Amino acid sequence: MARSPAVAEQELGCALLSRIVITARVLNPGAATAKAMVLDEPLSFWGGFDASTGTIVDRQHPQRGEGVAGRMLILPSSRGSAGTPAGIAEAIRRGVGPAGIVLGKADVNVAVGAMVAAALYGVEVPVVMVGDADRARFRSGLRVEVDLDGRISIETQIDLL
């Protein structure tokens, strides 16, 4: 389970580079570093997601039209359909899937999709779970690193001037 963050700070000229470290629960192991993409709503990876392009197509979704390829995807959970695992595996197979996934819930469908993709294609996409308070620390565009043990480090740069 997620612990309270340790903050390491380091001064770099006029900017303050700080790092938030969170320990997450590992649902599928993997290591990845990528820019965060934070989704405001749950997403169905079947019906709401085009697995051939990695694009969100759900008409109701606030991030409709955006692509997840190569991003660290932060979302509350997947939605509904039994098709979610295969939607995730297919996107990973095509190289348009997320680099890693940070969830707010212990979501079996997302984890199984990534696990089967790892078994079939040898691509390891980490899937981890954090509490709501920690999930709120992510901002789209920030660099996020996830390691094999579920240690997440979020880099934030604060301009002092």
Add this chain to the structure above:
Amino acid sequence: MSQQHSLQLDDRDRALLAGDEGEAMALAMRVVLRAAEISEATRLQDICFAHIDACFYNGQAHVDFARFMVDNGARLAVPTWTNTSLVSQVDTQVRPESKDPVVVSGARLLMDLYDQLGCEPVWTCAPYQLPGGPRRGDHIVGSESNAVTFYNSVVGARTNKYGDYLDVCAALVGRVPFSGLHTDEGRRGQVLFTLEAIPEALRREDIFHHVLGHHLGRAAQSRVPVIQGLPADSNDDQLKAISAAAAASGAVELFHAVGITPEAADLERAFQGRTPDAVIAITPDELIEARDSLSIGTRGRLDMVAVGTPHFSYTEFERLVPLLDGRRVHEGTLFYISTSRHVHALVAEQGWLTVLESAGVEVIVDTCTYFTPAVRGCRGRVMTNSAKWAYYAPGMLSVESVFGTLEECVESAVRGEVWRDHRLWQNKSWGARS
């Protein structure tokens, strides 16, 4: 991941994990165990039946997984039935390969692979309409949302909603994580919905069950709803409508209907002797709002009628055939019925297909009309008696859905334009004052 050690595994589980029965079975066991860890189950539960969804094509990853299983010696532990497919194995013209070669040939290949794996090729989203399925108290694997809800609620079998891959892996291993709706605690009613404000005459109409389900899905959230006030003679088609609509608009995987469904002989039993977390009286205005939210269009020329989501039952054919006997669907309008090959055979035996054919109705099996356009297209203004179809199709196809009764669908199809039974659509009929 560390919880793996707290799970009780038997000798066969360990042998599968060690690869004694090949790579496919080892992967299946790993997937089931991973699901158990994530859902914090303390043990695995034997199952006796599975209805899988991973046979519905949505890209090469589906095919690669099935092929890996077939090529590496996977063997099913329990009778395993297949959900609807994107295409029909029986009638290759429903979605001709020339229209979309990659997808259609992929979908066909996937069906062949699950045939090879030893599945019962029923290709239906309403497997509970077929003989030989699970019974009350059976632990099973369900995946298709309406079937999960129907099996749990109406049959009294026990399943969580299993996603793609896990459904197949559990059918191979013959075990699932013991959690959620497999447990007594998980099946306890949580919220009581009452119908006192809804006229009794309306409660007997089929359309009411679709609308109630649609509303329930949104109102119940992730809680188990208990409905009080459904007529004691509510039939399986009506309970199917509630299951499908509530599972589509929300996350309802189990509901209880007091005096009707097997675990709710009375209120006491539905709530397992506890008090409801909340009691909600459903209002006429809420139902009218839910009803109207299912129609984008309300009048004008009609391009198509689509019924049979979930698959049309024998008794639904029995109701429909007299409505169409001797009549003819308007030349500018298509009329599709989606059903299973099993029900199709029963209908053929009765000679009803001839009636439907001369009325200009097309019956398709193994698949459904809301995923991609079928046969002669699916666009424009489409009328349906299914809340699930009306909810999903506008997102999948470019259609303007119109929701109505089966009788309205038939009358509209014959006229070629939307026809409303005004008696039924008056707010008064729904219990509203104005």
